Amino acid sequence: MLIYHHVAADTPRVSSVTAAELRQHLQYLRDNKFDVIGLDVLVNQLKQGKPVADNAVVITFDDSFENNFTTAHPILMEFGYPYTIFISPGSIDNRVGPVLSWDQVRTMAADGVLVANHAMNHEHMTQREPGETEAEWLARMEQNILNAERRIKQETGQSHQWLAYPYGEFNNQLEALVKRLGFIGIGQQSGAIGHSTLLTRIPRYPAAGQYADLANLAQKLRTLAFDITDYLSANQQIGTNPPTLRLSVNITDFLRDQLRCYAGPEILEPKWLNDNTFEVTASKPLNRGRSRYNCTAPSLSKKGYFYWYSQPWLNQ
Structure with missing residues (x-):
């Protein structure tokens, strides 16, 4: 799943792609026969325990920016690709920043965009x-x-019960609330999606800023995945600093000694507690705010593919 914010040349680069870059991304998906599916299709597959195809891609936009309508929407309609916008209704009601209007949101919804x-x-x-x-x-x-x-729902008639956490910030208690309410929780940590992906923290790859490069x-x-x-041990909101990530994984399709984890530029050597359980800890405390550990390993069965997991951390 991909996450975009601004589509413009005059907005902060860290959260932006230009119209040309977005078009380049979509053309790459088409040329390489990726299957761009709606988020509704993906969520139904995950709920039903069906496998997610390796070439499936979901496109999402966060933050209700008006350029999603004026710039991104025509390009996506040209390609005929489904996509989802995650909006904050209060920001639209109060006109906080360069945000969409409800008329624009309704137009997008009428064109098949998931809101x-x-x-x-x-x-x-x-x-x-x-x-x-x-x-x-x-x-x-x-x-x-x-x-x-x-x-x-009042403005669009849609109610999917999908929550994209603002800033990608969540913790165990918020995940439990999302689950109790019957919602799907979607983060901003990078990673692929598979049958063991938690439905309260579905990952998305950023496709803007430095990550916009094709x-x-x-x-x-x-x-x-x-x-x-x-x-x-994977609660985003940390207690002990530096935090320890501890996961049990099926290792049938990668070699244990090829698993690599990183905290920024630091390489974290996995400590295997048994045949399937490892843990990693950074050598220094994490800075205030958001950070991540990333873990990867090359697949044995799919040449050129890597397993990828990103653990978000929130140090408040």
């Missing part, structure tokens, strides 16, 4: 207000999610 939930006002959902208890915070987040979903994107499109049998 989904990005929280009411694009807030940092894991942050509690001063003096707020965990129960109070969870109740506030529940209303936030449900009110945003209700507002989207060579970089082409590599990401040829990745596989690790078959994770147990997420033993």
Whole structure:
């Protein structure tokens, strides 16, 4: 799954692609016979336990930016590719920044675009207000999610119950709430999607900024999801710093000694606790904010493909 934000030449490069770059990406998908499917198709496959094809690609946009309508939408319609926009209804209602109007959202929806939930006002959902208890915070987040979903349905008639976490920030408690509400949770950590992907933290590859380069994107499109049998220590919101990632994985299609993990430029040597369980820990505490460990291993059965898992960390 790919994530875009701005499609413009005059917006922050870190979250932008130009119209020419977006067109180049889509042409690459077409030329190399990737199957661009809707997020609804992917979610149904995951819910039903059906395999996700290696060449399947889902296209998504976050943050309700107006250039998604004025620039990206005509290009995607030209290619005939389905896609999803994750919007924050409060930002649209209050005209916060260069955001879509509801008329534009309704036009996109009428053209077949899937419209989904990005929280009411694009807030940092894991942050509690001063003096707020965990129960109070969870109740506030529940209303936030449900009110945003209700507002989207009022304006578009759509209610998919998919939540893309703003800034890609979540924790175990928020994941549990999303699951209890019957929603699908979607992050911003990179990674491929497979049958063991948690439906409260589906990954997406960024396709903007430094990742807009086609060579970089082409590599990401040829990745596989690790078959994770147990997420033993993978809460995004860290306690101990540096955090330890501990996973149990099926290793039948890669060699244990070829598994590599990274914390930025630092190579993390996996410590195998048994035949299928490993852990990695960075040598230094993580900086405040968001960071990641990335783990990869070459596939034995699919030449040129790598398994890829990204663990997001949130140090508040």
